[in-house]
Structures are given as structure tokens and as C-alpha cells.
Amino acid sequence: xxxxxxxxxxxxxxxxxxxxxxxxxxxxxxxxxxxxxxxxxxxxxxxxxxxxxxxxxxxxxxxxxxxxxxxxxxxxxxxxxxxxxxxxxxxxxxxxxxxxxxxxxxxxxxxxxxxxxxxxxxxxxxxxxxxxxxxxxxxxxxxxxxxxxxxxxxxxxxxxxxxxxxxxxxxxxxxxxxxxxxxxxxxxxxxxxxxxxxxxxxxxxxxxxxxxxxxxxxxxxxxxxxxxxxxxxxxxxxxxxxxxxxxxxxxxxxxxxxxxxxxxxxxxxxxxxxxxxxxxxxxxxxxxxxxxxxxxxxxxxxxxxxxxxxxxxxxxxxxxxxxxxxxxxxxxxxxxxxxxxxxxxxxxxxxxxxxxxxxxxxxxxxxxxxxxxxxxxxxxxxxxxxxxxxxxxxxxxxxxxxxxxxxxxxxxxxxxxxxxxxxxxxxxxxxxxxxxxxxxxxxxxxxxxxxxxxxxxxxxxxxxxxxxxxxxxxxxxxxxxxxxxxxxxxxxxxxxxxxxxxxxxxxxxx
Numbered sequence: 240x241x242x243x244x245x246x247x248x249x250x251x252x253x254x255x256x257x258x259x260x261x262x263x264x265x266x267x268x269x270x271x272x273x274x275x276x277x278x279x280x281x282x283x284x285x286x287x288x289x290x291x292x293x294x295x296x297x298x299x300x301x302x303x304x305x306x307x308x309x310x311x312x313x314x315x316x317x318x319x320x321x322x323x324x325x326x327x328x329x330x331x332x333x334x335x336x337x338x339x340x341x342x343x344x345x346x347x348x349x350x351x352x353x354x355x356x357x358x359x360x361x362x363x364x365x366x367x368x369x370x371x372x373x374x375x376x377x378x379x380x381x382x383x384x385x386x387x388x389x390x391x392x393x394x395x396x397x398x399x400x401x402x403x404x405x406x407x408x409x410x411x412x413x414x415x416x417x418x419x420x421x422x423x424x425x426x427x428x429x430x431x432x433x434x435x436x437x438x439x440x441x442x443x444x445x446x447x448x449x450x451x452x453x454x455x456x457x458x459x460x461x462x463x464x465x466x467x468x469x470x471x472x473x474x475x476x477x478x479x480x481x482x483x484x485x486x487x488x489x490x491x492x493x494x495x496x497x498x499x500x501x502x503x504x505x506x507x508x509x510x511x512x513x514x515x516x517x518x519x520x521x522x523x524x525x526x527x528x529x530x531x532x533x534x535x536x537x538x539x540x541x542x543x544x545x546x547x548x549x550x551x552x553x554x555x556x557x558x559x560x561x562x563x564x565x566x567x568x569x570x571x572x573x574x575x576x577x578x579x580x581x582x583x584x585x586x587x588x589x590x591x592x593x594x595x596x597x598x599x600x601x602x603x604x605x606x607x608x609x610x611x612x613x614x615x616x617x618x619x620x621x622x623x624x625x626x627x628x629x630x631x632x633x634x635x636x637x638x639x640x641x642x643x644x645x646x647x648x649x650x651x652x653x654x655x656x657x658x659x660x661x662x663x664x665x666x667x668x669x670x671x672x673x674x675x676x677x678x679x680x681x682x683x684x685x686x687x688x689x690x691x692x693x694x695x696x697x698x699x700x701x702x703x704x705x706x707x708x709x710x711x712x713x714x715x716x717x718x719x720x721x722x723x724x725x726x727x728x729x730x731x732x733x734x735x736x737x738x739x740x741x742x743x744x745x746x747x748x749x
């Protein structure tokens with residue numbers, strides 16, 4: 240039977256050619272540049288397969304090699320991922336196209352990143368994250384329900400110089416080249432794009448309400464090439480504007496048109512609640528996003544954070560399945576990358592918090608284990624990122640993943656396994672990074688609702704896990720996606736004659 244989720248120690252195993260390593264990387268980077276430019280004018284499936292083979296050659300870990308080989312299979316089988324790459328290569332502005340491929344894939348995952356991660360591990364005794372999430376500013380011109388930005392009581396954001404110091408340590412010491420940027424509203428801060436220009440070998444996936452993106456901004460983004468706006472949405476017009484304000488949906492649609500015309504990589508960030516779940520998981524909604532030009536869609540479940548959070552807005556247990564299947568379906572039928580922050584736990588080998596895969600630095604410099612866990616023991620004004628990651632609080636979170644039962648469909652220590660986060664809170668005594676940040680751990684009315692939710696989710700998703708009713712991010716080599724109920728098949732779907740299976744069954748696992 241095929242192994243869908245390998246051990247972390249195996250996936251992160253270093254792959255190096257010793258003294259020839261840097262020379263190999265430099266040579267292959269040159270070949271990649273030439274291949275990307277050629278493919279942009281002469282798209283060809285076989286040449287794209289060859290690009291994936293180059294990724295395999297320069298991969299710095301076992302996980303990178305596996306991913307590059309899976310890409311080759313997806314291209315060979317003409318999976319929609321092939322057409323996602325075609326859109327990137329043929330529809331994006333050359334600068335945006337080249338920066339995305341080089342900064343995200345080569346720098347971020349296949350090349351220098353993985354070698355520096357190994358060096359960091361040898362020196363410090365743990366692997367650094369692959370992603371640094373940065374709240375570049377607290378300021379925002381919106382006040383959306385469910386957003387944590389307004390919770391922070393901060394008079395001033397970290398200085399530009401301090402952010403430069405943080406990004407430098409992340410890139411040069413830890414090998415991080417992927418910086419998701421949140422706020423507040425990142426485009427409120429002029430210095431943000433100045434930092435993007437300084438770190439032009441990194442990619443800045445920027446979550447935005449879109450209101451401050453002007454024609455002048457679009458020209459700047461095209462020139463930079465390494466900033467990818469992700470527009471926040473809560474559904475179609477009625478559901479979205481109920482949360483974000485009247486006219487917001489139409490405004491976002493207009494901004495998407497501007498970026499598509501300019502050839503800039505952009506996507507969407509969808510907050511799923513119990514109220515909007517049916518709409519945002521529909522085929523119609525996902526196709527609309529793809530047709531508008533979104534190349535990436537993020538699904539974030541509403542998390543009950545801050546003062547007096549509404550636990551009843553969290554998608555219920557059956558909706559967790561619904562979201563998962565909708566993401567699988569969109570990712571495997573549309574030329575758009577779609578990810579589920581919780582449901583894709585199997586691809587990430589469980590929770591990614593605590594610096595295991597990512598870390599969050601908030602606007603005043605607190606180093607938080609997760610963007611939804613507003614607790615910290617260290618602040619970058621008084622320490623390095625490395626020192627913050629070495630803290631016992633962070634180590635405990637990393638070392639506890641994956642959890643004893645192994646179910647990666649329930650990765651979240653906030654709502655899936657609340658007893659675990661409560662234990663860390665009691666043991667390590669982290670401080671709240673804003674007032675009432677620990678309410679979901681200490682308020683009996685809230686904790687009772689979270690415990691009930693956790694129990695309901697466990698009852699359903701434990702069965703799915705045991706019965707292998709789940710996928711990793713894409714089909715494995717030799718598999719084909721069928722539909723949101725069937726998942727994978729070893730036979731290419733062909734009407735009634737297609738072999739049907741559910742997840743990793745014995746027949747598909749041969």
C-alpha cells in the first residue's frame with residue numbers, strides 16, 4: 240500500500256552533493272531561468288515535465304524530491320495542475336511569472352532553503368519553519384467581523400529597520416523565502432513595498448481587503464514581481480458585504496480585473512463560517528474565483544479568538560467534511576491552487592504551529608506560535624527569532640505534533656484538541672499578546688462550547704481517518720482524481736467504466 244504521509248524525519252532528510260552542491264544549484268538556476276522564459280513563449284507539456292525534473296535534481300530534501308516527482312506525474316496525466324502552471328507561464332507578466340517560480344518554488348522549497356534548514360538543525364537541534372507570517376501593521380481601514388487585527392492595542396508598529404532585521408535572519412539563517420503578510424491592511428503601510436523591493440529573492444503573499452490597490456499600485460506590483468495579493472472574501476455579494484461592508488464585493492471584483500489584466504499573480508482568502516459554508520464551498524463560487532483569474536484560494540475556518548468570540552460561527556463537524564471535499568474538488572478540477580488551513584493537515588504532517596512549519600510575528604514584535612494563538616513568551620525587540628523558536632513553549636508545541644492518535648484531519652490545538660493548548664498555557668505561562676486573548680482557554684462558557692465542538696468533530700473525522708477517506712494535496716503517482724465523494728482511482732475516469740474507490744483502498748494502494 241502506498242504511503243501518503245511519511246514521517247517528518249524522512250521528509251526533511253537532507254539531500255546534498257557536498258562541495259559540488261552550490262555549483263549544482265547555481266547551474267540549475269541558470270537552466271531554470273532559460274526554461275521559464277522559453278516556456279512562457281512556447282508552452283509545452285514535456286518541457287514543463289523537464290522543469291519538474293530540474294526541481295527534483297536541485298531538491299535539498301527527500302520531501303522536495305517526492306514533491307517534484309509527483310509534479311511530473313500530474314503533468315504527464317494532464318491533471319488540472321498542469322493548466323495552473325500553463326496560466327502562470329503564459330498569462331502572467333514575465334517579471335511576476337519568473338519571480339513567483341524562482342522565489343516560491345526554487346528559493347522557497349527546492350534550493351537553498353532546504354540546505355540552510357539542515358545547517359540550522361545541526362546547530363540548534365531543531366528545524367526552522369519554512370514560512371514566516373508577518374503582521375506588518377495593525378492599522379486597517381476596515382473593521383471586519385472575525386478579524387483579530389483590531390484586538391492589538393499598539394500605538395506603533397515595529398519599525399522598518401526591525402522588520403528588515405527579522406526578514407534577514409529568516410532568509411539568511413533559516414532559509415525562509417516565503418513571507419505571508421497580514422495586518423491590519425498591509426497596503427496601509429508605505430514601507431511594506433519598500434521592504435519587498437529590498438528582499439527581491441523572497442515572495443510576499445499579501446492578504447488584503449483590496450481597497451488601497453490603485454492603478455499606481457498595480458504598476459508597482461508589476462515592477463516588483465514578488466508580491467501576490469490575496470483578496471479577503473466571505474462569499475458572494477450579500478454574504479461578503481454583510482461582514483466587510485456594502486460595496487466591498489464589487490470593489491474586489493474590480494481589483495481582480497485590474498490585476499488579471501496586468502498579469503499579476505493574485506488569489507483569494509475565504510473565511511468560512513457556519514453561515515456562509517454552503518455558498519463558499521459550492522462549485523459555482525469556486526469556478527467564479529478561477530474564472531476571475533485567481534491562481535490561489537485559501538480556506539480559513541472561523542476561529543473564536545479575541546474578547547467574547549462567537550463559537551457558534553465555527554463551521555460544524557459535518558461542514559468540516561464539506562469544506563474538505565470542496566477543497567479537494569476545486570484543487571483537482573480547476574486550474575487554481577486551493578488549500579484548507581485545517582483540512583490539509585495530512586499534507587503538512589499535522590499542525591504547522593510553533594515554528595514547525597510556520598511562525599507569526601505580530602505588529603509589536605511578539606512571536607506567536609500560530610496566527611490564531613495570541614500568546615507568546617518572547618518579543619523580537621528583546622531577542623532573535625532563533626531564540627524565540629528555541630523557547631520551551633514553542634518546543635513543546637513542535638514536539639507534540641503529530642498527536643498520539645495520529646489523526647491529521649484534526650490538527651488544530653485550539654478547537655480540535657483544546658486540552659493540549661490549555662495544558663501548554665498552564666505549564667509555560669505565556670503572556671497574552673492583547674487583552675482577552677486567552678478567553679478561549681479560560682472562559683467556562685466559551686470552553687464548554689469548544690469542547691462540545693471538538694467532541695463532535697472527533698466523532699466524524701476519526702472515522703474518516705481510520706477508513707482513509709481523505710487525500711493529501713494531490714493524487715499520488717498512478718492515481719487519478721474522480722470526484723468529491725470518490726477521491727482517487729488507479730484507472731483514468733471514463734464514465735461508468737471508471738474504477739471507484741474511497742481514499743486509500745486496497746485496490747488503489749497496490
